Amino acid sequence: MxxxxxxxxxxxxxxxxxxxxxxxxxxxxxxxxxxxxxxxxxxxxxxxxxxxxxxxxxxxxxxxxxxxxxxxxxxxxxxxxxxxxxxxxxxxxxxxxxxxxxxxxxxxxxxxxxxxxxxxxxxxxxxxxxxxxxxxxRLKRLRCVGQAEERFREDALRMLRCLRFAAEYGLEPETATWSALLLLKPLLGHIAMERVQAELLKMLAGANPNLAVDLLCSSGVLQHTKKKLSLASIADGKPWPNLDRLPDELHRLAFLYIRIGATAEQADADMRHLACSKQQTEKVRLMVTAHERLRNEAGNNKVMDDMSMDQRKRLWLLAAIRYGRGTLRNVHKLYSQEEHLSPSQRVWVAEGERWLDEMPVSEVSELAVTGQELMRLFAPAKPGPWLGRLLAALLEETALGELSNETEALLKAAEAHYEQIREIERQ
Missing domain, CATH: 3.30.460.10 (Beta Polymerase, domain 2)
Known part of the structure; x- marks a missing residue:
């Protein structure tokens, strides 16, 4: 070819x-x-x-x-x-x-x-x-044609391309080129955010994402984009493990947000500022959100870190129900790169994939009962929020192994939950 x-x-x-x-x-x-x-x-x-x-x-x-x-x-x-x-x-x-x-x-x-x-x-x-x-x-040197300041003033995007090329090809920007970049990096405020996004994701998808991140940290270019990015505090996440162990640039980006302590809302805002696609934004946001929930419920609580294995498993599986089994597999990949983990995170790294594999169900569509069957069971009740809450309750019990994924067992459990759910709605 x-x-x-x-x-x-x-x-x-x-x-x-x-x-x-x-x-x-x-x-x-x-x-x-x-x-x-x-x-x-x-x-x-x-x-x-x-x-x-x-x-x-x-x-x-x-x-x-x-x-x-x-x-x-x-x-x-x-x-x-x-x-x-x-x-x-x-x-x-x-x-x-x-x-x-x-x-x-x-x-x-x-x-x-x-x-x-x-x-x-x-x-x-x-x-x-x-x-x-x-x-x-031959000398592994990256150098502008002519005067570096002129090249960067002509097209400020070249400064991001400089970092990307240096990382991708293992080159060192020569002194005049690097000095011009540090001097003129405020001009990046004139560059459309989607162009910044394209260069950033190429860096993270490239041959040496760790070198790309180091260059982003040492240059400070992300502090000068047209829209403010939480990712600009990227230097706060050092030192970085080998990012190329993660499967793609979106996993690596999510890892950066998690490492610098960004919230899911901050990651989501950055992705929107960068004009990322809905699919890209959702994938990163879900990973950061799932981590945030797990951290808040276990990782930051020393008392909770004394919880039993069953309690940790429950938290992990509940997160899989809420954010998707695929998202938790992604979070597992992120945690697997870290050396310094909380007791709960160490357990999730050791057991998390097996627990996900063993989950009987993780989505409502996998239940052996449908919303239509529940409507017939509780006729003449009209459709409403109660139906979603009922399916969610059945999913949780089935996913946790507390209920068999069989139609008869699910319908019986639904009868037990129905009145309680409707009573809550009436309050």
């Missing part, structure tokens, strides 16, 4: 050069090829204008004509082809006010962020590296 991807890029380049234009692989694909890493996509820079690119290839998509970019499809694989360009003054510390097409590769590479991203390859595999990106990679 990798060879096929590169072959497609070479087809694009050869087609352009056969028509008399210059064309090169540029940017991240060149960097990753030099490092021997998997190349996910190939970007191509050319002297051909967008309309000329469109006329040369049969299948194109005008994905970014305002920036000189045309997507060319080769065997259904997309390749972004961008005309050599230079950029005018930047607006809002993020985007150029205008783009001017040029015929000079060197000048096109000069506008890029870091030297390792300012290299190009021709169709014969010759490297064009006017700013020393190859040497910087």
């Amino acid at each position: 990798a060879e096929k991807l590169e072959d497609g890029a070479l087809k694009v380049i050869r087609r352009l050069t056969d028509r008399g234009f210059e064309a090169y692989m540029v940017g991240g694909c060149v960097r990753d090829k030099w490092l021997g890493r998997k190349v996910k996509d190939y970007d191509i820079a050319t002297s051909a204008r967008p309309e000329q690119v469109q006329s040369i290839f049969e299948r194109t998509i005008p994905t970014g004509l305002q920036h000189g970019t045309v997507t060319v499809l080769i065997d259904r694989v997309p390749y972004e082809v961008t005309t050599f360009r230079k950029e005018g003054d930047y607006e809002g510390f993020r985007r150029p006010s205008e783009v001017e097409y040029i015929d000079n590769l060197h000048e096109d590479l000069q506008r890029r962020d870091f030297t390792m991203n300012a290299m190009a390859l021709d169709q014969d595999g010759r490297l064009i590296d006017p700013f020393g990106g190859q040497e910087d990679l």
Whole structure:
């Protein structure tokens, strides 16, 4: 698949050069090829204008004509082809006010962020590296093209990209680049929060999330986002265990919130500020909420830490009923990374997964009785909150192993609960 991807890029380049234009692989694909890493996509820079690119290839998509970019499809694989360009003054510390097409590769590479991203390859595999990106990679050094302050003033998002690249590739920002980042980090207040989110989650999903977190701590960049984040106090969570033991970036993010002592409401607010999806927000919020409930009911109470094994099991299973068995499995993964645990947490790490596996049911839908059957049993009672409370009571007793998940046993237990629930509603 990798060879096929590169072959497609070479087809694009050869087609352009056969028509008399210059064309090169540029940017991240060149960097990753030099490092021997998997190349996910190939970007191509050319002297051909967008309309000329469109006329040369049969299948194109005008994905970014305002920036000189045309997507060319080769065997259904997309390749972004961008005309050599230079950029005018930047607006809002993020985007150029205008783009001017040029015929000079060197000048096109000069506008890029870091030297390792300012290299190009021709169709014969010759490297064009006017700013020393190859040497910087060899020395494990991350360096801006030209003056670091200029690059960061042009586009403040480059400061977050600096941290991400440093963590992902195991690089050390050189002195001028790091000094410029520390000086100009207040400019991150101009960057849209969804862009901050994208960089943050990529850092946590990357090759070295611990280094990413260390860089976020030492730089203090999260204290300067457009909207205030509780995660900005991330340095309070040090030292960190190996975050790459957790399965993905959302588990790692939830762990950060738990470690810095953020509440579920604070985590939820951050996720909303960062324009995370509903699914992402819910997953993180549930993990933090379940931890918060368990901590409040057991972990912070020294008397409660003398509770019996059955009491700890009950708390764990009740949390699984309330937040979902999957959420508690996630919380178990988080607790498993910690060295300093409360007595209850140690028990949950040791026994929690087995208890979840042994749960007869964890959701109302798994009960051997339905709401309709309960309605028929208590006819002519009308539907109301009582029905949800009754199903919840049956679920709890069944999940805890106090009641058999059989229709007859559930209906009998329902009769015992019904009058008590209705009496509470009448009060």
